[in-house]
Amino acid sequence: MSALAQPPHPRRQAAIDHLEALIGFDTTSAYSNRALIDHMQAYFAQLGMETVVLFDETGEKANLIASAGPHDVSGIVLSGHTDVVPANPRAWRSDPFCLTQREARLYGRGTCDMKGFAACVMAAAPELLSGELTYPLYFCFSHDEEVGCLGAPAIARHLASIETPPGLAIIGEPSEMHVVNGQKGKIAMRVTVHGEGGHSSFAPQHVNAVEYAARIIAMVGERERRYEREGPFDGDFTVPHATTLATIIEGGVATNITPDHCSFVFELRSIDQNAAQADMQALIDEIESALLPSMQTLSPQARIEWQEQFSYPAMGDATETPLFKAIEPILPSRAGKVSYGSEGGVFEVVGNIPSIILGPGSIQQAHKPDEFIEIEQIDRCLAFFDDLARWTKGASV
Template sequence: MHASAQTQHHPRLDAAVSHLADLIAFDTTSAYSNLAIIEHLRRFFAALGADVTVLPDASGEKANLIARLGPADVPGIVLSGHTDVVPANPKSWTSDPFHMQQRGSRLFGRGTCDMKGFAACVMAAAPAFAEGNLSRPFYFCFSHDEEVGCLGAPAIAKHLAALDVPPALAIIGEPSEMQLINGQKGKIAMEVTVHGDGGHSSFSPQHVNAVEYASRIIAMIGERSRRYQHEGPFDTDFSVPHATTLATIIEGGVATNVTPDACRFIFELRSIDQDASQADMQALIADVEAALLPEMQALAPNASIEWQEVFSYPAMGDATGCEMFKQLEPILPARGGKVSYGSEGGVFEIDGGIPSIIIGPGSIRQAHKPDEFIEMDQLGQCLAFFDELDTWMRR
């Protein structure tokens, strides 16, 4: 894809590229503190005269930021992004992942599309937002730890919900190629530890092999995924139109001649329905335990299966029926359906009561990969949308 003349020469594109280079230079991998980038954002928005709130987490090592431009006594719009990025192994990259590099129409660096490109466009547009009088407020929200379970967003959503006049709609800037996304799957990540009964492998029939039973649980998880695929429920607006389950990490065993007494694995459930995911997870757990625990405990009474939720976030519902969406619809991009990847949209809905949609520059196909990039044309399209949004917010 090559940048179009219309968006390539947007008057604020150079500013967006400059801001993006600054943001990429902060290594905000989720394992590290994000306080430096939050301070960078705080200073920027404060200099524009925004009302800025920083929400530290309990550890003091992470924080969220909320900045408001415009009146506080009427419903406004949230522009939301996360500050953290997934890890980047420099050996897998052809350039420094935390030093943005331009090659032709593409900007390379960890987070360029997911999702510092959106933040850079917000920063490039914000000085124009700050000029004159807005009839409605913008709330610029930047969270921590989205990539490891949407851990920061609930505090933002609850803060906004507690305002005298909360926002009426949230636009989540996840990479959607600047299409309007009106639905997103929820996810539960579950850690399972199988506690068996080990010993010398020559006596294996007398043992409860934890690796073997873990594999049988994983087979049941796979079967559950196939049932979703064939039986639904279905929503064809999603790229994958049904729920999915998938085992992702496994470890167990200590030696080739020892029956394993423990095995740990992690699996996920991605659901198309906000209400069904927890019930589906509990039904899966009940089926597994009914099928396997009696057999395990007949050999070793202390054998067990331990379930520990790693994290979860809710699905994002369809906000197209809400009043603010209907008012904004004439300026919104074309609809791109619903997505299977996660976002903070469901958190804004559940914890904040704020209907949410996704519109952001870049392609999700570039996210989480070596040599992540964003097309400059995508930044231009985002800036053009912000121009229209700015005009609408002054009506």
């Protein structure tokens, strides 16, 4: 093993052991996460924490909230998601659901996004919970973040309903242990163009759904270029303006048939949680105004169908809030704002809980074959939790 940047943290091996167990649960979003939630609930309950499990309507997916500390003080949330994106074993050098160490890296699906954070919470929990807490702690782990932050709203609503809601959520997405104080929101939209088909030799008499879908995609792309030219801008983001992007398309049945339907998905990533829906509606109105008249001249039944797949809000800047100010002396340096999504905006909008992102690992490794986390990042996360443990007990750090 190559030399690491700092001496091993005393709980490093405990974190690796927890990570090995968590990686062994295949919690790809298409599958249930119940077994992993049961595993984590049993562990935190054994440490004396109060636990609440919130199921989705199917009963196959669940969120976990484990809490400790006083009920009349506003506390800290440590939040992570339990689901992972799919992993094709043929694209990996090792089994994606078996933790593998090569030199100073730990490989496996979810190591950085974001079971590495969960493993650090589990390893640090005995120290975080030791002694008398002056601030409560809430360990929250959700389902289905990767497919639209579907589980987090239930957690946010639950926390908002308690006697004294938390004052700050730390979202453990991979940020290389730097504080992120803003993230974009996202709307994913499925568009289905319903045209009129027929033999392709009569194409001018038909409404070619693929052609009109292409025109819509071109207008989506033009909206992206307008954002790039006109803003609004926020230079703290890695991409300093809103973006639009078509990501999936399907349509047509044969080379000699004018296609009567075409479906595609595009996204809008916004820097302003208050403007996203209005921007999306303005884009829809612009497209329909430009294209529907010519479509319906040929076929009155032709139409464009819009179906929101999911959305999550942008996360605002929590750095001026009281609990952030109180905890700021123990926080690492800031890294600005990010264009990827997290559950931070959900906690902020649904639960009125200001949020930041702070977690081990690099987002550059997420969603890729041979996903990994540097062991040094595990050590840095555990060191932060040491400071947090002292802070929650009122000790100087």
